[in-house]
Amino acid sequence: xxxxxxVLASILMSLPFIGLLICIFWAFIGSNNLNRRNFARAYLVLxxxxxxxxxxxxxxxxxxxxxLAGLGEFGGLKGIFGLLKQFxx
Numbered sequence: 001x002x003x004x005x006x007v008l009a010s011i012l013m014s015l016p017f018i019g020l021l022i023c024i025f026w027a028f029i030g031s032n033n034l035n036r037r038n039f040a041r042a043y044l045v046l047x048x049x050x051x052x053x054x055x056x057x058x059x060x061x062x063x064x065x066x067x068l069a070g071l072g073e074f075g076g077l078k079g080i081f082g083l084l085k086q087f088x089x
Contacts, residue, residue: 001035009036013043023047 001009009026013019025031026040 001033001039005036006039009039013040020047 013023015022023040023043026036027044031037031040
């Protein structure tokens with residue numbers, strides 16, 4: 001594949017739904033070009049890593065904000081400052 005072909009493939013795969021279908025097609029079904037097939041497979045691996053990482057960040061933020069809301073009488077930052085005041089005494 002030439003540089004232009006890689007650029008065009010990157011642009012096509014960046015389209016939300018069509019790009020995913022093209023990527024899956026190139027990676028597993030219909031690409032005789034070894035470079036294109038490997039590029040599509042690498043793109044899918046990076047996409048899965050990004051999804052897993054985003055999900056972990058979302059769950060961590062959800063967990064910590066739920067714990068933060070339960071602190072103190074008012075929750076949130078007021079709860080944190082109230083908790084700090086308790087330790088000063």
